[in-house]
Amino acid sequence: MNEGRTRPLRADAARNRARLLDVAAEVFTERGLGVTTEEIARAAGVGVGTLFRHFPTKEALLQAVLVRRMERLVADGTELAEREQPAEAFFAAFRLVVDRSAGKEEFARALASAGIDVHAGLGELSGAVRELLERLLTGAQRAGAVRPELGVPELIALLVGTNASMEQLGPDPAAHERIFQVVFAGLRPAPADR
Amino acid sequence: MNEGRTRPLRADAARNRARLLDVAAEVFTERGLGVTTEEIARAAGVGVGTLFRHFPTKEALLQAVLVRRMERLVADGTELAEREQPAEAFFAAFRLVVDRSAGKEEFARALASAGIDVHAGLGELSGAVRELLERLLTGAQRAGAVRPELGVPELIALLVGTNASMEQLGPDPAAHERIFQVVFAGLRPAPADR
Amino acid sequence: MNEGRTRPLRADAARNRARLLDVAAEVFTERGLGVTTEEIARAAGVGVGTLFRHFPTKEALLQAVLVRRMERLVADGTELAEREQPAEAFFAAFRLVVDRSAGKEEFARALASAGIDVHAGLGELSGAVRELLERLLTGAQRAGAVRPELGVPELIALLVGTNASMEQLGPDPAAHERIFQVVFAGLRPAPADR
Amino acid sequence: MNEGRTRPLRADAARNRARLLDVAAEVFTERGLGVTTEEIARAAGVGVGTLFRHFPTKEALLQAVLVRRMERLVADGTELAEREQPAEAFFAAFRLVVDRSAGKEEFARALASAGIDVHAGLGELSGAVRELLERLLTGAQRAGAVRPELGVPELIALLVGTNASMEQLGPDPAAHERIFQVVFAGLRPAPADR
DNA sequence: TATGAATGAGGCTTCATTCAT
DNA sequence: AATGAATGAAGCCTCATTCAT
Missing domain, CATH: 1.10.10.60 (Homeodomain-like)
Incomplete structure (x- = not known):
């Protein structure tokens, strides 16, 4: 009432x-x-x-933090996917994920440490993330902008890795950009020759 | 001896x-x-x-482990640098570092957690590592095999990142190889056009 | 009212x-x-x-529960004392107290844990209980149905003990009855010979 | 060596x-x-x-205390059973158990609270206790010194109950003796008449 | 007056480090 | 020099009680 x-x-x-x-x-x-x-x-x-x-638990708090972070990522990524052309959407989303993860690398550790439990809690969410990534990836691959042999696992690995690279570099936008250039160049289909 | x-x-x-x-x-x-x-x-x-x-300390033990690991890396990397052509040496060393770091990602965390202290202990060693990496990198760049705009910090970042990617993937040699292909392709100089 | x-x-x-x-x-x-x-x-x-x-306190609540329980016991016991012959009243009241205490043994613990405070709160009530028990006991003793050397403290102790026995046995009416038989037989005056 | x-x-x-x-x-x-x-x-x-x-645990400590107490009881009770005539052994052991449990009533609570775990730990021991009690009880019953309708469960219940009575009385040897007299009298076979 | 969120002292347990043997 | 028992600070979590709404 x-x-x-x-x-x-x-x-x-x-x-x-x-x-x-x-x-x-x-x-x-x-x-x-x-x-x-x-x-x-x-x-x-x-x-x-x-x-x-x-x-109820320290770990539950950590999980809640992770969930919220991911929810936002998924929301923003979804918007991107709907607004942009496949290739642009893919690379923009890649940047988005890496930027959003800035400073949070240790959270990846939570997966290892807290392991199963955290994953369990993230369960349904992980599905959404995966779907979104798959959509972005296959879109970009169909558009010929990304190597066709890569799958979602490799994409996730590269996201995690790129984030780790950024962490390692510390706050240096120019250097970050150089890393992005390397990774993005590497993601594009290999030239036919050679 | x-x-x-x-x-x-x-x-x-x-x-x-x-x-x-x-x-x-x-x-x-x-x-x-x-x-x-x-x-x-x-x-x-x-x-x-x-x-x-x-x-004297748990951390000191961790540090000693890291130091020993790096000493070996430097030794093997140096040998590579002396035996191979610059480009081959560079990429072989890149693989070497990543493979050797396999499963040790959490050690990177030690840097964050134990922070400064660990670095301090690694001090002199870091110099050697840096020199070796610089030698490998500039050699490969002079040979036209690697983007000239990259410096040692970016190289280290990419090593750390690639390692993180491998950790994320788990033990899947084929997937690891796909990651290496992406990173190596990205490291090569950008094609002249565009 | x-x-x-x-x-x-x-x-x-x-x-x-x-x-x-x-x-x-x-x-x-x-x-x-x-x-x-x-x-x-x-x-x-x-x-x-x-x-x-x-x-005002968890303990106060516990005390209130105990008080109410005792008030009822005293009321019912008093009624018994007025309605029955001394001996019958005594043994019926003994059963009444034990049955009413069923499952509440831990409350006795409250005496130990909360100790003095609970007793204090029960103060006036204890007087009433004591008077009733005395009345029942001396009535039965005068009727020659109970050993004359026992006092109210021993009676209370036997009530508490019998209750503890019942708790220990769990819900087994036949076994409970056997315990009552033992205690009631023991309460009767010792045979003159030997 | x-x-x-x-x-x-x-x-x-x-x-x-x-x-x-x-x-x-x-x-x-x-x-x-x-x-x-x-x-x-x-x-x-x-x-x-x-x-x-x-x-390893507070409860484990409690259990260890209980086990030790019981081990000693069993040892002493066994000795009694071997040294005395059945009836004497039975009543002496009854006193022994009650005296030894003096002041330990709360331990009975442990069984309820800690429940299963404690019991588990006491497992084998409980068997020994039961056997000893059975031996003492049946011996006394064969000697016509104890009501034949009682079993080990009732005996245990009476032991627990008598202990509770003693707890309730506080340290008053004469009163304790009166309780023992009541219980022992009650344990003896009911007189034939009536 | 009822509610239930907030509080924080205090309990159990872990673990890096010290020290007697 | 090696051992492993002892130490105790510190962490996570519970719960009786208070207080703002």
Whole structure:
């Protein structure tokens, strides 16, 4: 009955949850997965109890951060795929993913460390990601802009790898661009001769 | 090389040290940096006390493992550089580095986690690595086999990134080869036209 | 009974209080004193805040549960004492107490854990209990149905003990009856000879 | 090979383990199962780490305490059974069990709380206890000293119950004796008449 | 007055490092 | 020099209680 406005009680809770996600994303990224739950809570301006009320486990928090990140990536990537020509969409999306992953390389580690659980939680989402990547990749391949022998696994690997390269370089836009040039050139079909 | 008398008491100690390094390299690689010192010691067949006698800190052990790995890389890379033609040497060394790093990606994390300290310990070594890479890179560039605008930082970044790609793919030699093809193609000078 | 105007607001409050007592009695009994206040509140269909409005402390709630249980016991025991012959009243009351305590053994633990405080709260009540027990006991002793050397403390101890026996046995009516037979036989005056 | 003396290294460890068991038995008994591991360790004069080195879990420590207690009971009860006439052995053992359990009532709670795990750990031991009790009980029954309709479960229940009675009474030897008289009288076969 | 989100002290447990043997 | 038991700081998480809505 009470349409329109958000219910006052949940307002603070929602804000805290969002705040925790934002802060956790930042702090995990900048200081690694080793940050204590206490630190995250303090950075978010709440008590540990609040953190654990919203996320039953440290890992659950990490997972939530990852999910949110991916959801956004998928959303933006999908938009790209619909707006641009296949080849442009593909390369733009490649940049998008790498840029968005900037500073988050350690998150990849979460997959290894937290392993199965994280994946499980990301489950349905992973499907969406995969579908989007497949759509972008095959589109670009049909357009003759990308080597036909590559599959989604290789694409993901190259995304992860390119991101790792960027991490390694540190913040140097020009150098980043040179890496992109190398990878993009390499992605294009090999010249017929040789 | 061993200049004079061997000190009998040191024999066991040296063996233990070597054993610890071997085992630590393996166990860090396979189970991550989270392995406990106790586990490493047990795997090496010694007590924790012995581990800490040889390496004052868990991090020091990790560093020693990294140093040894790099020393070997530099030695093998140098040999390559001396034996092969510049272009061949470059690409062979690229493969060498990536293959040798296989399964060790988490070590890169040590740089982030343990940060400065590790670097410090690697200090002098880094110089040697850098020199070798520079020699290989400029050789290949002079031979026209690699884009001239790339520098050593980009090369290192691409090595790290390619390694990350391989890690992501898991053990699939054919897929690994496709990644190498992409990166190598991308490393070659851009065609004149366009 | 309700002397004048009903205060509408209190109606809900009273209902909540009663509900909480009922639910707490049940849940404490079935899942132990370890149940969280949150669970009790949820089981009662109210928020924790409400629970704490009615009972300032988890322990206070436990105490209230105990008090209510005893009030009822005293009431029923008193009725028995007035209705039956001394000996019959005594043994019937003994059964009554044990049966009513069924499944509540852990409550005895509350005495140890919460200790003094609970006793304090039960204070006045304990007097009533004691008086009733004394009345029942001396009645039965005068009737020659119970050993004359026993006092109220021993009676209470035997009640507690018999209850513990029943708890230990689990729900087996026949076995329970055998225990009662042993205890009742033991309570009767020792035969003159030997 | 090193026969005879205990190995020096283990000496302290064994002493610490024993010390922890003794102290834990005492402290669990006197202050309930709620005592913190920290307190137990402090009382034993060791660090928490040492406690956890010897007992992987707080519950494991509790179980070890229970096992030791039972082992001793079984040993002493067995000796009794072999030394005395059946009836005397039975009643002496009954006293032994109750006296030994003095102050340990809360341990019974452990069975409920820790449940399965504790039982599991006690597994083989429970068999020994049961056998001993059966031997004592049937011996006394054959000698006509105990009601024939009672089984081991009832015996255990009465032991537990009598212990609870004693707990309830507090330290009052004369009162304890009165309880024993009641229970022992009740255990004897019912008089033929009536 | 009811709600349930927030709080934070405190519990159990782990593990790098030290030290007695 | 080697061993492994001991140490204790620190991490994650729970839960009785408080407080804003």
